[in-house]
Amino acid sequence: MKKVTELKICGHRLSVKTDEDEKYIRAIENYLNNKIEEVKDSTKVVSTLDLALLAALNIAGEAIKTKETLERLGKKSEELALQIDERLA
Numbered sequence: 001m002k003k004v005t006e007l008k009i010c011g012h013r014l015s016v017k018t019d020e021d022e023k024y025i026r027a028i029e030n031y032l033n034n035k036i037e038e039v040k041d042s043t044k045v046v047s048t049l050d051l052a053l054l055a056a057l058n059i060a061g062e063a064i065k066t067k068e069t070l071e072r073l074g075k076k077s078e079e080l081a082l083q084i085d086e087r088l089a
Contacts, residue, residue: 005022009029036051036055
């Protein structure tokens, strides 16, 4: 059952409706706030929207790199499994 959770992102209150566990939602909230702080500390940007967008770009980049790494590892593990099967046969 979905429940409403109050978040505070970059000083703004936000209500989200989710089935996710409270601990998980808080972890996301903290992660996002930390990313925004990293951007804030490394740039002269003061606009909340710009900070959020730059943090989103950083997070999207991390997600894409992680996905590519997982795909490479998946292919490599398939190759290794085939090699093992061939040697056992």
